[in-house]
Amino acid sequence: MRHLIRLRAKIERKPSLPARTARLALVIAAIAFVSLFLVLPLASVFAQAFSQGWRVYLAAIHTGEIVDALKLTGLVAAIAVPLNVVFGIASSWAIARFDFIGKKLLVSLIDIPLAVSPVVAGMMYVEVFGLHGWFGSWLSNHNLHVIFAVPGIVLATIFVTFPFVARELIPFMQAQGSDEEQAAVVLGARPFSVFWRVTLPNIKWPLLYGTILAAARSIGEFGAVSVVSGHIRGRTVTMPLAVEMLYNEFNFTAAFAAASLLSFAAVITLIVKKAIELSTEYQRSKAEQGSNE
Amino acid sequence: MPSRKLKQWTRSFKQASPLPGFGLSLGYTLFFLTGIVLLPLAATVLRSLHGGSAEFLHAISTPRVAAACRVTLESALIASVLSASYGFLIAWVLARYDFPGRRIVDALIDLPFALPTAVAGIALTTLYAQNGWLGRYLEPHGIHIVFTQAGIVLAMSFVGLPFVVRSVQPVLEEIDPAMEEAAESLGASNWQIFSRVLAPASFPALVTGSALAFARAAGEYGSVIFIAGNMPMKTEIGALLIVTKLEEYDNVGASAIAVAMLGLSFVVMLALNLLQWKLQSRNGVRS
Structure with missing residues (x-):
């Protein structure tokens, strides 16, 4: 059309x-x-x-503070994004391939994180894992740290990127229908090979699209992470938090140097996103989606 | 024996299908959903009710909290109206006109999604500060953006823009030009074509986009706190007050504000969804 x-x-x-x-x-x-x-x-x-020149910029990036923050941000994204990809695939398989009671409710529950303020999201984990939270005393008895530690940052990041992959996959797989998978099952394919040979090749573009959105958000998340991190230097400071701390210390060149790395990642995200949108396969699948609705 | 019982039980709420993996995928989905979303949500709501409704009401009715809520809602409302108006313009231009650089403009619309909010916050603050690229021209004319409510509105409309454009643009693309041509050939003026043909068809999408922009703006933290200045009673937003209360170990106060904000955003989303649904069924337009 x-x-x-x-x-x-x-x-x-x-x-x-x-x-x-x-x-x-x-x-x-x-x-x-x-x-x-x-x-x-x-x-x-x-x-x-770059206001103070290249050298100052490179020196600002090479400080231990920013290197530590980069490592932590990479680690958090490397845990949170794959978990959300697995969740996205599992939930879209259940929702788009089967009919069961309560499906609509499940779809709207998955969207909850989109309506929740990031700060509130972070606070919710404090209520569960913080010192006075539900599991707080149990965790501190076993000397486990979630809040003001890396696990809390990972949890908060998973929360804010929770619906990203699922929201791309569910409408896509619903529009596509399950004929090909049913044929594969009837012809005797084992469950794993149905997924690997039939489903995955069909959903790869929307899957990649959702994954990139989730990755960009998990690199840049600020509000939710800020609440659970505690801003402990060298341990719980991600890149966006480093930007904030340097800025509040009036170390503007370093703050903007860190910010420029994040902006660079954002620009890359936009380019890759646009490239996927322009790819013929993705456009064809979107057109199918439109005609089936 | 137990597996047969399980199958019978499953059949009571699920239609039969030859495909494998229902139990595994649904089970994992529910497990993850409960652990990541539902459990923390329940903990927050229960905590805010911990001291009873009197304490809850007391926590959200102090002058500072009331002022923060007023500033947040007022700014988010103005910001979503602003996003809606220029978002509609941009969506219109992108959907209808071809011009050099259209794809670049189209890709740039998602910048507020992709740019970390803290980066957007310090960039906007620097831009509109007294010696900033834009601030140096605005300040002499008495237009103060940084550390005022105007700055909050500016940052909120920045993050809200893509929601409006991405809701309206596909709808404008789908409207058949034949409808406009028919209206024109029947003697309609440009304004009549816009108000009778285009506006009704795209209005539900505009409402949805604005609602999403409003919800995002009301909960926004990172891009607002740098430009707001955070003066209590004047430019302090709800999200920042939650953080402040948490730092003071006032968990009940923090979760009271959080639950009030949660409740509000759910109500707004529900109301606007209902409105949109009503408009859609009245006009018979798909979005």
Whole structure:
């Protein structure tokens, strides 16, 4: 449907002069707004980071503080993202391939983290694992630390990225239907090979898409992590927290140097995301999704 | 024997299917959902009720908390209206016009999603500060953004923009130009085409997008705290007050505000979903 509209737009008659002027004005207004509102903040991050020159920038990145923060952020993402990928696949398999009572409720429960403020999300884990929380005294008796330690940061990150993969996969797999998998089962394929040879190749694009969104968010999460981290230098400070701490210490060059690394990751995310959207396979699958709804 | 009973029990709520893995996938889903989402949510709600409803009401009715809630809601409301208006403009331009750099603009719309909120916060603050790229032109005219409520609104509308654009854009793309052409050939003016054809069709999506932007703005923390200045009673937002209370080990107070915020965002989302559903069924438009 969409490509038909595009085709039509191309061959439609040339608009009148006032219409063209209005069109040009709207396009210029939109570009101006996007530049002022979105591009300028991004540009200012890099401008501030390099304001003292390359050497100061490189020196700022090479401090132990930022290296530690980078390592922790990488570790947290490396645990949280795969767990959410597994959850996304499991939940979409259950929801898109079977009919059972309470399915709609389950779908809306998965969306809860989208409606919860990140700060509230972090606080919820304090209520469960904090010193006065449900498991607090048990954990401290066994000398286990969740809050103000890495496990809490991982949990909070899993929470905020919880629905990302599932939300991409569920509508996609529902639109696709289960004919191919049923055929594979009837022909005698074992459960694992049904998944590996039939399902996974079909869902790889939306799966990658959701994974990238989840990865970007888990690298950049601030509010939820800030509540559970305790800001212990060298131990529980992730990159976004390092940005905050350096900024509040008026160490602006270092703060913006750290911020520039995160901005760079964000720009990469946008490019990869756009590339997936433009890939023919993804577009075809989205079109199928639209026609089946 | 137990496995047969399990099968019988499963059959009572699930339709038969030849595919494998129902028990495993649903079991894992429920386990993970309970552990990550439902258990902490229950703990928070129960904690806020721990001291009884009197203490809960007392915790959320102190002047400082009331002021923070007012600032948060007011700013989020203004921000979502702002996001809705220029979000609609951008969605319109992206959906209808082809121009050089369209794909770049389209990709950039998601920047507030991808950019960590702390980075957005310090970038906006630096930009609009007295000696910042934009602040140096605004401050002499008496327009103060940093450390005022205007700054909070600015940061909130920054994070809300993609929600509006991404809700409205696909709907505008789906509207058949033939409807507009028909209206035009029947003698409708541009304004009539917009208000009678385009607006009703895209309104449900605009409402959804604004609702999402509002919910995000009301709970936003990272991008707001740097530009807000965080003066109690004036530019302190609800999310920051929760953090402050937690740092003071006032868990009951913190969870009272959190539950109030949770309740509010659920109510707003529900109300707007109902409104959208109503509009959709009235207009017979799919979104």
